[in-house]
Amino acid sequence: TMPKEPAVLRQNILDTTAALLACGIDPKKCFLFRQSLVPEHAELAWILGCLTNVPRLLRLPQWKMKRASQHSEGTVGLLTYPVLQAADILLYKSTRVPVGEDQVLHLELAQDIAQHFNKKYGEFFPVPKAILSEL
Secondary structure, three states: OOOOOHHHHHHHHHHHHHHHHHOOOOOOOOOOOOHHHOHHHHHHHHHHHOOOOHHHHHOOHHHHHHHHHOOOOOOHHHHHHHHHHHHHHHOOOOOEEEEOHHHHHHHHHHHHHHHHHHHHHOOOOOOOEEEEOOO
């Protein structure tokens, strides 16, 4: 949600990919791709954002904490980032999502968005459940 120099962003992508491979992710057994090259993530985020009310996003603790670190000026990208996370989850019709304690509220938002969408347009998205781990 913060602007990055293009060269730094490219290096971060390479470093993250290397770290995933070093952790044992086997590209023969799973798909590894650059999410920013899949326009459907942003497209679904826009659709879901049109179904999500602003007061709900303003209550999320991550918004409050990060906004404070940005000198009380949060960006639209920061505010709507949880909707993008919901799109990332729902786009693939995920049923289980590994999350840390700090992301439980964002997953709950994804669950609420899925339920709201399904109520309005018919059953389409599974409601994802959290896989919590202490690690």
